[in-house]
Amino acid sequence: MNKKKIIPIIYIALWVTPFIFLFRDFFELNSFTLIMDSRLSRILGVTFLQSILSTLISLAIAIIPSYYIYKKKNLISNILEGSIFIPFFFPPVSMVLAFSLLYSNAGLFSKLGIDLNILYTMKAIVLAHVFYNSPIFVKYIGEALRKIPNGVVEASKIDGASKVRTFFSIEVPMIMPSIMKAFFLVFSYSFMSFAVVLNLGGIKYSTLEVAIANTLRGSFDFSKALGYALIQFAILFVLNYVISKIDILSFEGDISHPKKVSKFVTGTSIIYLIFEFSIVFVGVFSAFFNFFDMKFDISGFLNLFSKEFNNKYPIVESIFNSLFVALIAATLSIVFTYIILKNYTKFTDRVILPFLGISSAFLAMGLLYINILYGIPFVILLIIGFMMITIPITYSFLFQHVVGFNKSLLEAASIDGANRWQSFWNIELPLILPSMISVFLQIFAIIYGEFTITYTMQVRDFFPLVSVVNYSLSANRQYLEANALSAFNIAIIIIIFVLSNRIKNRFYKTL
Structure with missing residues (x-):
């Protein structure tokens, strides 16, 4: 087997493994009969x-x-x-x-x-x-x-x-x-x-994605949820196949159009x-203003970090958990994607990009069942799940920086006697590190706010993450605190996004 195909195949295996157990225990032809109504x-x-x-x-x-x-x-x-x-x-x-x-x-x-x-x-x-x-x-x-x-x-x-x-x-x-x-x-x-x-x-107005999660949370009927998921998978597979066949045209010439507009x-x-x-x-x-009473009010924000409120809703714990999971999963996503891109072939595109459209609820269902079968901690399964859903995005963001890297620099280093490891540390990494940091921050932000996997896996009581705790506050009519936590999360995301763009722009100015 071509060595360059091994890493993409490992990625496929990571996706397929949770579903093997679902299919083994719950796939029945009458699953489709049950939902065909x-x-x-x-x-x-x-x-x-x-x-x-x-x-x-x-x-x-x-x-x-x-x-x-x-x-x-x-x-x-x-x-x-x-x-x-x-x-x-x-x-x-x-x-x-x-x-x-x-x-x-x-x-x-x-x-x-x-x-x-x-x-x-x-x-x-x-x-x-x-x-x-x-x-x-x-x-x-x-x-x-x-x-x-x-x-x-x-x-x-x-x-x-x-x-x-x-x-x-x-x-x-x-x-x-x-x-x-x-x-x-x-x-x-x-x-x-x-x-x-x-x-x-x-x-x-329930959709297939919502039906999968609610079937699990309501009746815990894996067989019925699997039926919904397979129908959704078939539709999304066709959509992603169509997307992968569309090549965006590139034009050459003067790309600046400074013109007046009406x-x-x-x-x-x-x-x-x-x-x-x-x-x-x-x-x-909304962290500082109560839109219901139309007045400034920071009591919701202050309650977020009070001991009494945290005894009921694990706000601080969920923030640290989300930061920790996002840090590990984003790092793994960057490393894994870099290895994939260093071994890039056309096969890689056909394998990685279609997974951008696979249902997160479907994946969460498989991960939840693995937890039930083998007791693997939620934190490990969440990190794996977040890494898997962000690798296609990381792949898109990093593609030009890694695949388009000026290989003549590495060839010159090789002629001078540098091995692959020395070329990586002394030449390639310093040049692509700003891009990798920028993409890392963006993937970190995506994972920090992710909700579908967290909600479907029902992790709030076992390993609370900030997105599902924020949802719980709203569902329990703790509106001031829910809005304050939401504002806190938005602020974190905006800061990370602005920082990532500054790193990227500063890097381009030095080229």
């Missing part, structure tokens, strides 16, 4: 409907901000590009709490006399997904437009085409692969959405920013 039809219908609506609306509202990024390079465009931290790093529980503060019956809009109580409706699910996923379209489309050579645009102008016609007839077809890549990515994320649907949709484009882009960052702002500000 009207409830499954309703769940599938809701899953596809909310995914399609969320994706189409996200694309629609992202077009103008993407066009602004294409035409301008200023503070607004930088903030628009920075919104990409929302889908990847903004904690889902924090988003749900902030969303409730704005759109609930007792929320901010209701206080202002605006009737926007949309909780537990399809509107709430779609709007939350648009908030989460539209920045992906903004990033993909904006970057693709910027890479279109100036000569193409100028030739269209010479031929007498208007800006609108040039955009839709010339530029959009050229960036269609990027649009399709983002489209299927956003659809997959909406399809697998968990915290949004669980908290903002309610039972009526007031309409500028205004719409600013409104989009207000929509996106209003939820972030409310999430942070």
Whole structure:
């Protein structure tokens, strides 16, 4: 066997192992008969409907901000590009709490006399997904437009085409692969959405991902949950296969487009920013302001660290547990991914990237069953689970830095008598370390706020993590403390994200 295929195969084995025990003990043909009823039809219908609506609306509202990024390079465009931290790093529980503060019956809009109580409706699910996923379209489309050579645009102008016609007839077809890549990515994320649907949709709008977790938490019926998971896996496998076949085109030439834009484009882009960052702002500000009574109040924040409150809710313990698990899992993800990329082949792409869309609830179900069978501590299983779901993301983030590394430097060192270990420590590591640290911080942030695995594995009483404790506070109507903890988590994530970007930008300036 080709040695370069060993590491990807180990990764496959890590994924397959939890499912082997599930299939051995629970896979029965009548599992599908049990779920082939009207409830499954309703769940599938809701899953596809909310995914399609969320994706189409996200694309629609992202077009103008993407066009602004294409035409301008200023503070607004930088903030628009920075919104990409929302889908990847903004904690889902924090988003749900902030969303409730704005759109609930007792929320901010209701206080202002605006009737926007949309909780537990399809509107709430779609709007939350648009908030989460539209920045992906903004990033993909904006970057693709910027890479279109100036000569193409100028030739269209010479031929007498208007800006609108040039955009839709010339530029959009050229960036269609990027649009399709983002489209299927956003659809997959909406399809697998968990915290949004669980908290903002309610039972009526349950999706496959939520059905898997609730079946386990309710009836503990592994056989039925496995049936749901297999249907979801089949759908996601097809989606990820389609995504993996789309190659984003790369253009050569002048990629700068400093141009004027209309007031309409500028205004719409600013409104989009207000929509996106209003939820972030409310999430942070809720630590100091009681949106229900409309007054400043830090009692919730102070209670978080009081001994009496921690005797009932393990706030401090969950924060340290989450920091510890994120530290270990992110480190392992970086190391494992680096080894994979150093042995890169086309086979690696086909193996690693498709796992980006595998259900976290499905994985959590397998890990939970291993705990039941063999008593493996939750902390070990959580670290393994978090590492497995973040390796595809780490792979995407690190790919260019490792695979695209200037190999002539290593060849020159080899000619000078350096062995592979010396070349790594003295040449390669110093050059890629800033990128690795930046990616590590980003993966750390993702793991710190992860909710699906933690909730599905039911770890709160055994190894509490901050995301599920935050959810418990909200579920038990400890709203001041829930909002304060949410704001604390958002602050940590933002600090980590800003730090990672500064490290990355400083590194690029030195090249």
